[in-house]
Amino acid sequence: MNVSRRALIGSGAAFALAGCARTSPLGLTALPARPRLAPLHADTGHLTKVTVCLRPFRPAGPRLEAERYGDKTVVHNYGHGGSGWSLSWGCAEDAVALARSGGASEFAVIGAGVMGLTTALRLVETGAQVTIYADQFPSETRSARATGVWSPSSRIGLAGQADEGFSQRWESWARRSYAIHRSMVGVIGDPVEFIPGYDVADPDRAPGPRASRPFLHLGRTVRDMEPRWSRLGEEATPFQGKRTSSGLSMVFNVASYADRLTRLFLLRGGKMVRRSFPDRSAVLALSEPVIVNCMGYGAKSIWGDASLVPVRGQISWLVPQPDARYSVFYDDVFAVSRRDGVVLQYTGPNDDYGYGIDQETVDSAETERVLETMQRLYRSAQIAAHQHFPTRAAAANLASAP
Secondary structure (H helix, E strand, C coil): CCCCCCCCCCHHHHHHHHHHCCCCCCCCCCCCCCCCCCCCCCCHHHEEEEEEEEEEECCCCCEEEEEEECCEEEEEEECECCCHHHHHHHHHHHHHHHHHCCCCCEEEEECCCHHHHHHHHHHHCCCCEEEEEECCCHHHCHHHHCCCECCCCCCCCECCCCCCCHHHHHHHHHHHHHHHHHHCECCCCCCEEEEEEEEEECCCCCCCCCCCCCECCCHHHHHHHCCCCEEECCCCCCCCCCEEEEEEEEEECHHHHHHHHHHHHHHCCCEEEECCCCCHHHHHCCCCCEEEECCHHHHHHHCCCCCCEEEEEEEEEECCCCCCCCEEEECCEEEEEECCEEEEEECCCCCCCCECCCCCCCCHHHHHHHHHHHHHHHHHHCCCCCCCCCCHHHHHHHHCCC
């Protein structure tokens, strides 16, 4: 899975105090250069739930096109693999352009995951009458079980099966989506944030096996708009004895993000109806002349897309840990400390992991593995239990010392 990898809060303050040490009569000394992180509480005592979802992968890439069924127009917007949250806005804008091209004013959006929410919101913002029909509301969808990181190229397609213009369309989706995600940094609820991330590896770890399928990896074409990562020297890494790269990662706090999208959609006059659809004819029986299909993996049975392949992903959820706001990738386990919880996911040695598995039952052995891996990392890297940066109260005490 192509995943970009904060506990360095206050580093600016650390440099300021270090600078004062040279001239201050208080006798302050420079803080150590090596940052220390609060370890993630990766144990069963902090485990709240384990969820599994099936990501909808299409070898040819996401399906974004219009199709006629008698007097109905169906606009398809599904099949984004592990890139749904990341690419949602760009794809929604293109889906809305297709839906509005026929002059209709009433629209049905099928599905309340991230693709359905963003598409419906963009539609209602054009002045249209929009109803979302879904048997699962936002907090119940597979989108709610996502890792929640910027990963626009994660299982997005296969080389040789995507058409010639796909990479250009993908880049357009990625750039437009990134700009909108970035505009939400700092808004109420913190739906989007940048947090420090760490790629950590044992010095003697050999490269893993290559995937058996030619998955597309397009992320390099949009690196110019993302914060740059760098390799940390031994004196700078908080993971002593490990090879470490670090930088800032965009993280989606999925619970607050989905809630924000839902509220905006309803405030703008949209409607949401809980309804299940046993087959395609039930969808086509809706009164709206234009239907936007954002069903994700559900499109396989309802719309007969035999090319859709499930990619299983399991997440172990820990209680939120405000003192450890960062992400870390180690030994094929990805941990992200979001505001709505710490998520742990085993990614496997390559993109083959989970491919073609259509069951959503919990694998307890996988949960044990991710917890053990994180515990092993913190033991072997000798991570300190607390950040070394002084609290505001501690700094005030130093300043008032005789």
